[in-house]
Amino acid sequence: MVGMKTTVRILPTHRPRTAIALAGAVSLSGLTLAAPGAALGAEGDNDIVIGVIEQAAPAVVTIQAPPGSFEELDGLTPDDIELPEGMELPEGFEMPEGFGDLQELLPEGFDLPQQFGRGGSGSGVVIDSEGLIITNGHVVGDAREVTVILDDGRVLDGTVSGVDTLTDFAFVEVEATDLPAVTLGDSSELKVGQLAISVGNPLGRFPGSAAVGIVSGLDRSLGVFGNNLGGERLNHLIQTDAAINSGNSGGALLDGDGELIGITTAEAGLNDGIGFALPIDLAKPIIEQALAGEAISRPYVGVVYTEIDAQIAEEESLPVTSGALIGSLFQETEAVVPGGPADDAGIEAGDIITAVNGLQVDRDNPLDLQVLRFAPGDQITLDILRDGEDLQLEARLGERPADLG
Numbered sequence: 166m167v168g169m170k171t172t173v174r175i176l177p178t179h180r181p182r183t184a185i186a187l188a189g190a191v192s193l194s195g196l197t198l199a200a201p202g203a204a205l206g207a208e209g210d211n212d213i214v215i216g217v218i219e220q221a222a223p224a225v226v227t228i229q230a231p232p233g234s235f236e237e238l239d240g241l242t243p244d245d246i247e248l249p250e251g252m253e254l255p256e257g258f259e260m261p262e263g264f265g266d267l268q269e270l271l272p273e274g275f276d277l278p279q280q281f282g283r284g285g286s287g288s289g290v291v292i293d294s295e296g297l298i299i300t301n302g303h304v305v306g307d308a309r310e311v312t313v314i315l316d317d318g319r320v321l322d323g324t325v326s327g328v329d330t331l332t333d334f335a336f337v338e339v340e341a342t343d344l345p346a347v348t349l350g351d352s353s354e355l356k357v358g359q360l361a362i363s364v365g366n367p368l369g370r371f372p373g374s375a376a377v378g379i380v381s382g383l384d385r386s387l388g389v390f391g392n393n394l395g396g397e398r399l400n401h402l403i404q405t406d407a408a409i410n411s412g413n414s415g416g417a418l419l420d421g422d423g424e425l426i427g428i429t430t431a432e433a434g435l436n437d438g439i440g441f442a443l444p445i446d447l448a449k450p451i452i453e454q455a456l457a458g459e460a461i462s463r464p465y466v467g468v469v470y471t472e473i474d475a476q477i478a479e480e481e482s483l484p485v486t487s488g489a490l491i492g493s494l495f496q497e498t499e500a501v502v503p504g505g506p507a508d509d510a511g512i513e514a515g516d517i518i519t520a521v522n523g524l525q526v527d528r529d530n531p532l533d534l535q536v537l538r539f540a541p542g543d544q545i546t547l548d549i550l551r552d553g554e555d556l557q558l559e560a561r562l563g564e565r566p567a568d569l570g
Contacts, residue, residue, distance in 0.1 A: 217362055217423040218375045223345035224291040225364045225417050226298060227314040227372050228323065228337060230305055286369030288416030289313065289337060290425060291346045297455060299448060300415030301430055302328045302335040313339050316373060327451070327461040331565065333399060333430065334448045335415075336455045347417060349452070350424030352444035355380050355403065363407040363429050363440070365416025378407030378438075384528070385441060387431060401534060402441040403427045409440030418442040450540060464539050464562040467505025468512060469493050472531055485550060487527035489518040510560035513551065520548035536562065 287304030291297070298313065305311055305325045313323040323337040361380050366372040382404035405418060409432045418427035427442030451461050470489040471477065478486045481494070491507075492500035492514045500514035501507050512518075518526055521535040522545055539545060541564035549556040 220423040223316040224347045226289045227366045228289045229312040230308040287414045288365035290417045291344050294344045294346045296339040296341045298337040302333045304415045329461050347425040350426040352426045352446040360421040361405045361407050362419045365413035367410035367412045369412040376408035406438040463565040465565040467502035468507045489532040491516045506563045510558045517550040
């Protein structure tokens with residue numbers, strides 16, 4: 166569904182290493198050496214990398230979310246537990262009691278492990294010199310106040326001003342002026358093979374660390390697991406072999422010009438050389454909202470759709486090999502949300518959306534990404550293929566409902 170729930174949670178400290186792992190807040194228990202990324206041979210190439218790091222690294226900060234306590238778990242019900250899709254709790258399952266008593270048995274100062282809640286260290290990137298920082302939602306978790314450590318060592322109080330559960334971006338504000346800030350790049354122009362440099366605080370112990378690699382892939386989708394045992398998906402990710410480790414979440418992925426092209430988000434467990442970043446273009450509409458002091462608001466169409474490719478077109482005998490087929494081929498669910506923008510526009514199950522405002526819907530420009538380029542209240546023109554007939558429908562985008570996460 167365009168506007169469906171994609172809440173992401175912090176990865177447990179002791180995670181199954183075969184799973185895709187969010188690279189977020191960490192609680193250290195050891196150190197693993199990472200394999201190097203793509204090496205640069207020419208001295209001129211090294212000069213480019215050094216220049217990028219000197220230019221942009223001062224804008225990368227450390228974010229520390231406050232820890233929780235076991236007492237916070239008292240009063241939870243089975244409905245509070247998020248499970249991966251397809252998993253269910255045993256019939257009659259009841260939550261254990263006495264988490265608060267467990268806290269009393271632990272040494273003084275022992276805080277709630279992050280797999281049960283908050284706590285740990287991640288990264289963030291200053292995008293406005295007046296104190297606006299972008300990071301990952303799973304870095305700040307449910308916290309509203311965090312600690313921000315600047316590149317120059319200053320420690321500031323930070324306020325979480327917004328979390329976008331659709332994409333796992335979050336914003337933190339600090340009271341400061343004249344901070345070093347990055348320049349936003351254009352992730353839509355990325356090419357596989359171009360230079361990529363990650364900067365962050367791996368393992369929560371090495372602030373300002375940089376790693377060099379390339380853009381290894383584009384438009385990746387991943388299932389991730391979080392601290393509430395919930396399984397979710399991240400879409401449209403940049404894949405890179407620049408080292409991304411726990412603690413790098415919320416950090417910077419930079420291009421050869423030192424511009425911010427992504428926010429580092431996930432690592433691939435034991436698979437060294439496979440890391441992922443959210444493309445910065447996904448954040449640009451909500452960055453504008455954050456700079457204006459507005460609450461985060463995402464557009465909403467109100468449809469479930471299947472992305473058409475050549476295989477699906479052949480299997481379903483469709484007349485086109487790209488577009489968005491309204492309805493799911495993989496699960497029983499309502500194709501068009503009653504009373505939603507798509508319903509009001511006259512979109513029906515089985516319709517194929519082939520273009521939005523004249524831009525073709527295909528692998529490079531899928532429907533959800535196209536919609537995210539607009540704001541709630543914008544009117545868009547949808548090219549529709551229905552029973553072999555070409556139609557054009559006007560839809561006014563709504564605001565994504567809060568209950569979608």
